[in-house]
Amino acid sequence: MSLWPLIGIAVVVVGFVLRFNPLLVVAAAALATGVAFGLSTGLDVVAAAIKTLETFGKAFNDNRYITLTWMILPVIGLLERAGLQEKARDLVGAIKVLTTGRLLILYLLVRQFTSALGLTSLGGHPQMVRPLIAPMAEGAAEANLGPLTEPARMRIRAMSAATDNIGLFFGEDIFIAIASILLIKGFLEQNGIVVEPLALSVWAMPTAVLAFVIHGVRLWRLDAQLAKLNAPEAAQ
């Protein structure tokens, strides 16, 4: 077996580390791996490149549905123009006990719980995090700490996005009809092992609890970190 097709992985690693444009890195990696594979099967360079472009182009075309989700942006933009983020900020700012950390812990819990019921579309970055969760998290911090420094604001936004991902990943696997459970069941069946989806989803629960505890503790400590990031000396 030729090892040359792995060259695409090297292209990806070097490209991302050197911070080249990711879209360019990904296209270069596809070409490198595809051509290397073509050469190893005895094609000449031109034929290998054409075959790679065909595979890459077909897969790109077949996956257009992924990019459709951006059609949400006009609604979100329009609502932002009318003050949605400000409203979300005020709402949370009015509740003094709701710190950034506590708000995000609450969101983590809700996101895990709804994902476990298969309601994964009740969240996500364009739909929830940008218009509602991140502004609420910032609003809670502003209510407690006053105007935010840039590092504090960036930290809050990054943790808001992280919390959405973690809640989704370690909730959805409890739902028995989710893609990953079906993939596991199908793969084990091919190898002669029959498992119940319910058994798989039960064994997703311990990790879900651990994820809540681990990320929850980090969120609990976030408020103190933000106070430090927002202190006058940190701003200089």
Added chain:
Amino acid sequence: MIGLPVLYVIGGVFFAAMALLGAFDRGNPKRWGNLAFWGLLAVSFLFGSYIGDLANGVLVLALAGLAGFSALGPGKPNTTTPEERRESAARLGAKLFIPALVIPLVTLVGTFAFKAWTVGDAHVVDPKQATLVSLILGILCGLVLAVALIRPRPTVPAQEGRRLLDAVGWAALLPQTLAALGAVFAAAGVGQIIGAFAGASLPDSGPAGAILAVVAYTFGMAIFTIIMGNAFAAFPVMTAGIGLPLIVGTFHGDPVVMAAVGMLSGFCGTLMTPMAANFNIVPAALLELTDRYGVIRAQIPTALILLIANTVLMYVFVY
């Protein structure tokens, strides 16, 4: 039947509108780059199914080239000032949340309803695409409600959409392009090559062997997911390479615990890689973070601790 072809026409019109609005933004020195990028994407949506695989491949290269040589740049559509927004928020109040919440709600209800909706024997909506059709329908409902509430001039929603799409920029196309890279990797057998290495050098007896097999499997899942950007690609390779032959075969572990916790170890890898762009790179762009890898940095501590916890969990319960 309403399915992907209809959605792609709607998407094509959307991106064509983004391209044209971008081109008319005279104050933006990169407006022609924006026109070319979003215009090509509109071509892909409208005609991608008719132009053939090779032309699609060249089209991706052109898009990547435009992004790689910084041809895109955000324009400055007119939007409201922070003061105007606060005033509008006070005037409209909590009603502002309704259009935003209608989108996930319609998506949710539609996903279940469309799968069941048949006329005669035919589905009205392609059941495989029920979620996507529901999402687009939810977006349209949200848009109608938002317009009724805010009453903007007709071009305003599209201009506001362009403002956000410009903020996301090339990153908007990264998830789709990564999925295409995954297909090229699969066709070249990258997974099998790595899988052949994975189990080769592990000891197959003794208590140390049992521990090593679990560690190699959970960390292998995470590392392979970091490389491929997707735990689904890592699972068959790592499970065939280490999980089934060693943990289940040699050491008689429970396949259910192995598979369930193994997949979740892969998810820990998803939290740490720019290759999982829609979770990690896109939100950084959407939230206008100064650090492209800011979301990944925020996730790494949780991911690493949870990966270790998963490894312990599997070792304790799998045997």
